Amino acid sequence: MISYFPAIYPDELVYSWFCRYYVHSGFFSSKSAMQELYCKRSDNPSKEFIGNLNPGAVEQIAKMYPLDKLVLEHTMYPQYARFISLEQKKTALYRLGHDNCDAHHLFCVLPRSEGEHYLRFCPLCVNEDRETCGETYWHRKHQIRNMGICTKHRCRLVESSVPAKSEQGFVFCPAEHYTGCDKVVFEEDPQMIQFANYLESVFDAPMDFENDTPISSVLYHGMCQTKYLKPSGRSRYTKQLTDDLNGFYRDMGLYTIASMYQIQRVLLGSRSDFSVVCQVAFFLGMMPEELTSPTLTPEQVQQEQDSHYMKDTAPVDWVQLDTDTAPILEAVIRGVYDGTASESGRPERVSERLVYREMGLLGHQLENMPMCQAIFERYTESYPENWARKIIWAYQRLRAQGKPFYWSDIRKLSGVKKKNFQSIIPYLVNHTDDNMVNQIIALVATDT
Ligand SMILES: [Zn+2]
Structure with missing residues (x-):
């Protein structure tokens, strides 16, 4: 039974609030605090959003703060949903607050670059928080993509050791324990300061729920x-x-x-x-x-x-268009194929439909573009081959975590079903060594 929730601080991430709940309630472990809040461990807990709360937690929380308000003021919603269509914006607001939806289904979450893999903090905000609140917390604005400085103190943000991605070993890491006393570096570049203020203004502006x-x-x-x-x-x-x-x-x-x-x-x-x-x-x-x-x-x-x-009716210069589009298409396709285009990192199958959608092409236009056509063909693969690559990717990822895992874990990550496994075996050898192939086959064989 949830007994006590602290008040949420201005611009605090819901995740940070839950971290403090975990500390203040004296839970023995992060895991037991998670059980109090979420439905099951396999759900999608989230650092940037709220996650799949159980009915008891929802009831307690809704008494303190309306869920819409939490999504708007305490999650990264104003970043990810800022420029999507009105309809999508409304759906996302509802589903993030009331439907426990995985944010990746609602809008595009770009892969992270160097400097964005971990939750960030401002060393001066940490001091200030401790003076005014007695503890520090994870601020939303410090997590905005490409936000390099604290706009309040004009100093560079510092990366903590807490992964920003939600799915990587989700545990409650209160900011108080993960924000060291770092050297303060002030930003000198006026343009960088201006850009950071710009990001902040766009992020902070009220969400427009009328104009589309x-x-x-x-x-x-x-x-x-x-x-x-x-x-x-x-x-x-x-x-x-x-x-x-x-x-x-x-x-x-x-x-x-x-x-x-x-x-x-x-x-x-x-x-x-x-x-x-x-x-x-x-x-x-x-x-x-x-x-x-x-x-x-x-x-x-x-x-x-x-x-x-x-969509022009005017004749198109196909040679020019083919030349201009080819390098872009190559990057798109490669990202989809090797998984670097998505935050999950899962390699996907490149379909013609995807190419048309991503490049804004109309029916059969690819046929007029031989360079683009060739790139597409180079990455084309059958479903079983793609499944093989997904399984290998999932296997490598699970192995890197260093904990025991089973076929069911691979299936969940890769999305590949066991009934297709026979057709996949011949392709496994094309993408990895015999040793790994045998280990994967053994995992399927021991699955009950
Ligand atoms: Zn600051």
């Missing part, structure tokens, strides 16, 4: 009058924009600079990643309000929608 202006339209109009949009408004110079943007941010030392592929997807409206949108908008000199409460007219939105060159 696509972020691709907002950026399109931010590009008007720049050299990145043809005066006719018909084509975007994405390569030029990417090159200039990369030069601009390289000196600032961001964790992740948006790739051409990511920028293209945002401009074409198939994605709306917070980090990519903010980088483009800040680079173009747009105000945070232009992103968070856009004032475009329906005509302006239509103008952008009409501008997608893939």
Whole structure:
């Protein structure tokens, strides 16, 4: 029975609040605190969101704070959901608070770069928290992607040893125990300070639950009058924009600079990643309000929608398009194939449908693009072959954790069913050594 919940601090992550609950309630272990809160251990506990709480915990928590408020003010929702469509935004708010949904099903969670793998803290906020609250806690704003400094103290954030990903050995790690007394490094670069303030303003702005202006339209109009949009408004110079943007941010030392592929997807409206949108908008000199409460007219939105060159009725220069698209496509496909494109890291099968969707192509257009077609064919594989790669990936990942594991663990991670195993065996040898193949076969054989 849940007895006591401390009050949640401003901008505190729900995860951090639960960590303090664990400490204050005197639980013997993090595991027993988790059992009090969550449904089962195999559920999706979360560091950036709330996780699958059991009915008792939900009841207690809802008495203190409405769940919508918790999602809005104490999870990373304002980052991930900021630029998705209105409908998705509403669904995500509901499902994160009431439906215990895994966030990965609701919006895109980009892979993390160097500097973003662990929860971050500001050494000066730690001191301040201890003075005012008697303890420190995990702040949301320090976890925003590409946030390198504390905007309040203008010093660099420090990485703790607590993984930011939820699924990696989930335990409660209270900030109080994981924030050492580090040397304070003040940020000197005025542009970096400005960029951090920009991210904060966009993150902090009230979520818009009325307007449904696509972020691709907002950026399109931010590009008007720049050299990145043809005066006719018909084509975007994405390569030029990417090159200039990369030069601009390289000196600032961001964790992740948006790739051409990511920028293209945002401009074409198939994605709306917070980090990519903010980088483009800040680079173009747009105000945070232009992103968070856009004032475009329906005509302006239509103008952008009409501008997608893939949908143009004008003849397409296929050779040029093929040449421009090939390097982007290669990066997309490789990321999907080897798993680096997703936070889970699981290698996926590259399908034609995926290529069309990701690149914003229309029916049969790939046939006009021999370079792109060749890249796609190079990565094409059968389902059994893809299953084999998924199993090997899961096996390696479980082995790296150093604990005993079984076929059921591999099945859960890889999503591959045992009934398909016979068709998979011949492909295992193509992707790993005999020793591992035998170990995998042995695990399947001993599964009951
Ligand atoms: Zn600070």
